[in-house]
Amino acid sequence: MINAYMLTANGTLARIDWSSQEPLPDTVIWIDLQNPSADEETCVENALGVDIPTHEEMSEIEVSSRLYQEDNAYFLTAAVLSRADTGSPSLEPVTFVLIGHRLVTVRYSDPMPFRAFAAQVVRPGFGVVTGEGILAGLLDAITDRIADLLEATQRTLDGVAQEIFANRDATRVTGAIDYQDVLRRVGTSQVLVSRVRESLLTLSRLSAFLSRPGGQKTDKALARSFKTVARDVMALSDHALFLTSNINFMLDATLGMINIEQTGIIKIFSVAAVVFLPPTLIASVYGMNFSFMPELHWSFGYPFAIGLMILSAILPYVYFKHKGWL
Incomplete structure (x- = not known):
């Protein structure tokens, strides 16, 4: 044009x-x-x-x-x-x-x-x-x-x-x-x-x-x-x-x-894994099918195991908060 x-x-x-x-x-x-x-x-x-x-x-x-x-x-x-x-x-x-x-x-x-x-x-x-x-x-x-x-x-x-x-x-x-x-x-x-x-x-x-x-x-x-x-x-x-x-x-x-x-997300998953690791270990121990276990026939065995798992989860969380990692 x-x-x-x-x-x-x-x-x-x-x-x-x-x-x-x-x-x-x-x-x-x-x-x-x-x-x-x-x-x-x-x-x-x-x-x-x-x-x-x-x-x-x-x-x-x-x-x-x-x-x-x-x-x-x-x-x-x-x-x-x-x-x-x-x-x-x-x-x-x-x-x-x-x-x-x-x-x-x-x-x-x-x-x-x-x-x-x-x-x-x-x-x-x-x-x-x-x-x-x-x-x-x-x-x-x-x-x-x-x-x-x-x-x-x-x-x-x-x-x-x-x-x-x-x-x-x-x-x-x-x-x-x-x-x-x-x-x-x-x-x-x-x-x-x-x-x-x-x-x-x-x-x-x-x-x-x-x-x-x-x-x-x-x-x-x-x-x-x-x-x-x-x-x-x-x-x-x-x-x-x-x-x-x-x-x-x-x-x-x-x-x-x-x-x-990404590091923050990975840190959250890492902390969650560490927090739930002790309760998982306790639940695994008391989940074993042995005939002779001290707490097996104890009337307070179930609440004791639950409380122990909760306590084992709280302690790492408190420790991480004290260190400033959360």
């Missing part, structure tokens, strides 16, 4: 329907290729005189394959987070082709920043309506989305911490902690932060490529925008690294609490 945005007379952008049968208007500033077919790629290539990278070429991990220049065109590929709200986030390559003051984006996914930016760019007062401005705005929208995801992850981890380290009395009132759910949330946060760090790495390389000496010439306002994006990416990378260490701590704490709970 081809989404073309042209500059109108009042200085704003408007989306137009453009097909291969029509010449490309000179006022088109941004061409967004979403899941393009071979014919659509050929159409844009013929209109702009550049080779649009394929999905396989966009997915290559070499930096030289993701960031390069051909003649007056800059090809910048970044891994953008997609489907972050579904619990199964994925990284999808997005290529930005900057040709003079015109931008072409090639993507095979529908990340939220693109949807939000496409709705924002057609509003009056957007700002710089050039290819460089669109690129700066898209990068800013992507970093804003990553910042929101990291903040949401931080809130999730704060909730996990409160649940894990809650007061034991409060836990008894609200019920036992579902450690399986806790581990699931911690694992989901780890997957998300891992994807975010990979995306930030590609964005950091892209920002460095744009700001390198002899790179794309932009005015001072756009240069400041690119520098701001680079600083935001660096700050978000530090935050993601902090969250990674926090997630590892939460995972260790959760596993530790699970071990404590």
